[in-house]
Amino acid sequence: MPREFARSQRVADQIQRELAQLVQRELKDPRLGLVSIAGVKLSRDLAYAQVYVTSLSDTEHDEIIKALTRAAGFLRHQLGKSMHLRIVPELKFVYDDTLEKGISISQLIDDAVSQERGEE
Template sequence: MAQGDRAAKLADRIREIVARRLEKGIRDPRLGFVTITDVRVTGDLQHASVFYTVYGTDEERADSAAALKSATGMLRTEVGKNITSRLTPSLEFIPDAIPENANLIEGLLAQARERDSAVEAARAGARYAGDADPYVKPREFDDAED
């Protein structure tokens, strides 16, 4: 398990380095407001997947993706300078689907609320199908018959 711990530590370190470098700024006007959400490193420490989100429109997301793709070499060099590893992992930038998933979940929750209110409305005017008290009761005997 030591290899997994090392990969997790390296992933955290890469996330810090890339985020700090993006915070300082890259001379690319296409780069928008980018947030690094997660980094995953393979077990052999050769490849790092960097997940990010971009605040803005779809066009700004596409422009930021192109800017990150063009800055991958510079960011890999920055990572290589700041880690203590024999090999510098290759970087791959992957847009994180957190905002889209959040919107999808909000839509599903709204549908569930609508269905719940429809069921509540149907229940308000509902009646039992049979008698009000469907259970069989034991016969009551008169004391006079004994």
Template sequence: MATHRAHRVAGEIKKEIAQIVREEAKDPRIGTLTITDVEVTNDLRHANIYISTLGQKDIEGCKQALGKASGYIRSELAKRIRLRYAPELHFKLDDSQTYGEKINKLLDKVKGEDNEK
């Protein structure tokens, strides 16, 4: 169970990383992405950043570019947020949107079968 402070820090990290990626990232592989969620550990040493890339074909290239830029993003984050330790950043793909689309298709299929009866 994450503490209240961890939730507040996660929100601040989300805001700052979104701004850093949007304004300062120079790698064209990153493209347009959305930071959907940030989870931090209770000791604030690690942060899982969930990203969503709508309409982008090279998702793995985007993750690799973010992995390479994670040191720069971490140093910029340390300058903007006053914490004892800058959290180690782990970028993960948020597949909740594709999962939601799959569920909607299944529900439509079930609804169509009910209408046939």
């Protein structure tokens, strides 16, 4: 059982690296801007992959997901050519907002500290 987990994790990491390169070099959609692949979570049978993406651009999250979903067939084809897997996983893109939440929490902490220093 642990070997299966290690293999699925290695495959997920490889998919993440390959997708990051493909999105950066091959996709010409202007909606994508500064998109990065934050992580990939594979199903146990390696047939489905949830791809978590983040963006630093001002483009709406829904537009980014739509653009990537539209390009999913192309991306799967390119993954199949480069990775030599028996089954290339079906890609489902999900926006990962942990970066934005982290920035928001950091800002709240900074505000609280500055208010505390001002009251003393």
